[in-house]
């Protein structure tokens with residue numbers, strides 16, 4: 001009898017939890033935006049990245065950004081944003097999220113203005129002349145058949161977009177044109193090796209990333225010290241990865257070049273991590289709580305620009 005009562009109490013609890021989750025979803029302006037946005041992002045979190053990029057020097061949009069690693073990428077909202085910025089086509093051309101007709105209807109947004117840069121930064125000529133990045137025009141998208149998976153694999157940078165995007169998650173990420181996905185645990189050395197191998201390309205023989213994004217979060221257990229520890233471990237592993245795989249500001253010739261964006265759970269230990277581990281390695285480290293991040297969530301982001309290893 002007591003057991004039956006417990007079961008029914010638990011099911012009442014979980015019913016009210018899912019009812020409040022559903023109510024929150026209905027009220028959430030970013031959920032509404034995601035559903036109505038023609039870009040068809042897979043996750044509401046796409047708006048966090050769009051917002052951070054917009055407010056902080058359009059760090060993704062620089063012509064010298066050619067290789068991006070997206071850690072904890074499923075279902076793929078951030079990768080969709082990156083693929084669009086790098087010229088692989090808008091998120092709405094995503095073969096699994098959208099029917100083909102929508103891909104050619106989408107109006108390319110205006111080119112982003114060149115963000116203000118340090119006027120004293122030395123001018124370093126580019127080694128190789130590259131075609132200026134631009135969004136593919138609707139006519140080009142017509143030739144690109146997003147329903148034909150072979151097209152995606154055979155498409156070269158010159159034909160549809162440019163740059164390398166590597167997305168990693170424990171969960172499967174459905175195909176996004178221009179994004180190479182790895183379904184694996186980032187914490188394993190073998191995964192790090194796989195990422196590095198995918199980054200190596202003719203113009204990038206050492207397999208360096210210009211931007212590393214991490215939206216990874218371990219399952220929240222509701223236990224403060226456990227969740228903090230998990231967040232700290234992820235942040236430390238991502239920084240370790242960046243130390244070996246992120247291009248330096250000096251090699252790019254831009255004080256804000258070499259960017260790491262990393263999610264963390266607010267706690268004094270994470271602020272200590274910022275002071276002691278991030279700040280010595282980057283020219284600029286900002287704490288960001290995007291509007292698109294729910295105020296009740298402890299999540300925040302460190303945007304680290306200008307990789308300058310100590």
Ligand SMILES: C[S@@+](CC[C@H](N)C(=O)[O-])C[C@H]1O[C@@H](n2cnc3c(N)ncnc32)[C@H](O)[C@@H]1O
Pocket residue numbers: 042043045046071072073074075076077078079168169170171184185186187215216217218
């Ligand atoms: C908030 S979601 C990311 C959402 C994503 N940025 C997007 O826009 O679609 C966090 C992700 O981190 C992934 N994750 C957590 N720990 C991981 C690990 N050790 N290796 C790879 N992925 C991990 C989870 O599977 C989850 O999909």
